[in-house]
Amino acid sequence: MAEGVKPRVKVPKTASAGEAITIKTLISHKMESGQRKDSDGNVIPRSIINRFTCDFNGENVVDVVLEPAISTNPYMEFEAIVPASGEFKFTWYDDDGSVYEESKKITVE
Numbered sequence: 806m807a808e809g810v811k812p813r814v815k816v817p818k819t820a821s822a823g824e825a826i827t828i829k830t831l832i833s834h835k836m837e838s839g840q841r842k843d844s845d846g847n848v849i850p851r852s853i854i855n856r857f858t859c860d861f862n863g864e865n866v867v868d869v870v871l872e873p874a875i876s877t878n879p880y881m882e883f884e885a886i887v888p889a890s891g892e893f894k895f896t897w898y899d900d901d902g903s904v905y906e907e908s909k910k911i912t913v914e
Contacts, residue, residue: 807852807899810834814895816909820887828859831880832897832905838873854879856898862891889913 815829832854839851853875859867866885885893890913897905 807834807901807903810899810903810905812895812897812905812907814893814907814909816893816911818910819912819914822888822913823886825884825886826911827882827884828893829880829882830857830859830895830907831878833878834897834899836873836875836877836879840873852900854897855900857881858896858898859883859885860894860896861885861887862889866893887911887913 811833813831817826820826834854835852836854837849837852839848841849843849851873853871853873855871857867857869857871858865867883869881871879890911892908892910895907
């Protein structure tokens with residue numbers, strides 16, 4: 806498991822039915838590409854977030870595959886249309902098998 810990994814998400818607390826909202830996500834992660842060497846000349850093993858998903862009430866909204874060229878602390882911003890109150894579930898998948906999750910609820914008024 807990578808050290809210091811921390812997912813952060815911003816979702817509005819309320820929205821109108823059918824409104825497109827902006828969702829912002831960031832996960833603190835070193836995103837080691839596997840191409841660098843340490844001070845002893847040993848290759849540092851690859852360790853990246855390789856997939857990101859967002860589901861709303863169990864329905865997939867976003868599914869992204871990330872490649873080694875992605876920057877440290879990957880940030881994603883996207884819009885989603887909210888049909889009803891519910892919960893967004895965000896999931897990041899790490900090369901080492903770790904899975905990081907965060908959830909945010911939204912109320913439709």
